[in-house]
Amino acid sequence: MTSYRSVDEKCGYLFDGSISVLDNLPRQQTDSPSFKEQGACYCGAVTLAFDPACISRILHCHCSQCRRLSGAAFSTWVSIGRDALQVSNEDGLATFDVTPNVTRNFCKRCGTHAFSASKQHDAIRGIPAGILNSQQLVAPQGHYFVDDCVPWNRVPDDLPRYGGPSGFEPLARVNQLASGSQGAEPQLDTEPRLASVLLELKAREPIFHRPEWGTSRPQFEGMTTDDFWEIGASGQRYSRDFVLDTLEQRHATPHQDIWETRDFHCREIAPSNYLLTYTLIQGDRVTRRSTIWRHTPSDWKIVFHQGTVVEAATPSATER
Ligand SMILES: [Zn+2]
Numbered sequence: 001m002t003s004y005r006s007v008d009e010k011c012g013y014l015f016d017g018s019i020s021v022l023d024n025l026p027r028q029q030t031d032s033p034s035f036k037e038q039g040a041c042y043c044g045a046v047t048l049a050f051d052p053a054c055i056s057r058i059l060h061c062h063c064s065q066c067r068r069l070s071g072a073a074f075s076t077w078v079s080i081g082r083d084a085l086q087v088s089n090e091d092g093l094a095t096f097d098v099t100p101n102v103t104r105n106f107c108k109r110c111g112t113h114a115f116s117a118s119k120q121h122d123a124i125r126g127i128p129a130g131i132l133n134s135q136q137l138v139a140p141q142g143h144y145f146v147d148d149c150v151p152w153n154r155v156p157d158d159l160p161r162y163g164g165p166s167g168f169e170p171l172a173r174v175n176q177l178a179s180g181s182q183g184a185e186p187q188l189d190t191e192p193r194l195a196s197v198l199l200e201l202k203a204r205e206p207i208f209h210r211p212e213w214g215t216s217r218p219q220f221e222g223m224t225t226d227d228f229w230e231i232g233a234s235g236q237r238y239s240r241d242f243v244l245d246t247l248e249q250r251h252a253t254p255h256q257d258i259w260e261t262r263d264f265h266c267r268e269i270a271p272s273n274y275l276l277t278y279t280l281i282q283g284d285r286v287t288r289r290s291t292i293w294r295h296t297p298s299d300w301k302i303v304f305h306q307g308t309v310v311e312a313a314t315p316s317a318t319e320r
């Protein structure tokens with residue numbers, strides 16, 4: 001079996017679910033992209049043509065995967081809608097699976113990295129900014145995985161910086177959350193034997209916010225046990241029927257759904273039953289989440305879920 005380095009923590013940069021799927025959608029969808037901009041590998045065997053109107057995000061990634069794969073201090077990525085990108089000579093490409101989900105495509109002849117693709121978010125491609133012919137297009141929006149930044153590279157500009165365990169949290173927020181802990185936080189390390197379970201479950205969280213696992217009532221029924229229930233952030237208890245009704249209404253109309261997750265921890269609480277805990281960030285709202293997952297012969301099913309809002313840090317004397 002192939003082994004992967006840092007498979008669940010590092011550079012899924014654009015794709016892997018550390019940040020919201022919808023946040024990564026192309027800024028403009030168009031039925032007739034104009035492929036007026038070009039990029040090329042060093043030797044010219046592989047060329048790209050793309051519609052700059054369909055660029056959704058440009059970011060600097062300082063993660064250790066990008067460093068190692070590029071040999072440089074960081075990589076700068078242009079995210080673009082798959083259908084707005086044409087590749088001239090696919091036979092000229094070799095591929096490498098960086099993670100089970102993310103594949104990088106290289107020129108067979110000169111080794112230039114041409115683009116990356118993800119199984120989970122197949123509508124997006126990531127292009128290394130340096131191979132674009134017109135560098136005027138490249139207007140990066142932020143630095144990610146800043147905690148991994150090499151000591152010999154000073155982040156040189158005033159762009160927003162993101163870091164923390166996921167690499168995608170605004171650093172001000174990371175500091176705020178960390179300062180609330182004051183050493184009171186538990187040390188949460190998932191046992192190595194549960195690494196593959198953790199990876200599978202992370203890909204399913206936050207539950208009911210992952211269109212790739214389903215948006216219809218039968219699909220939500222299929223992913224929950226018959227006796228599923230949850231405790232909302234308000235403390236209210238909700239039945240499975242109520243939750244499914246709410247989800248049905250939510251998915252009946254297009255809606256914006258921007259989120260980030262971090263701090264995943266997995267514990268086996270009984271054979272084939274797992275407690276998954278994590279932090280969910282939705283704008284200014286931060287909640288701690290717990291899901292009990294059951295591995296059944298047919299699929300993973302959710303037994304129970306709870307969310308608790310993280311209040312502003314308070315002195316421990318006020319805790320009761
Ligand atoms: Zn990276």
Ligand SMILES: [Zn+2]
Nearest residue numbers: 041043107110
């Ligand atoms: Zn080449």
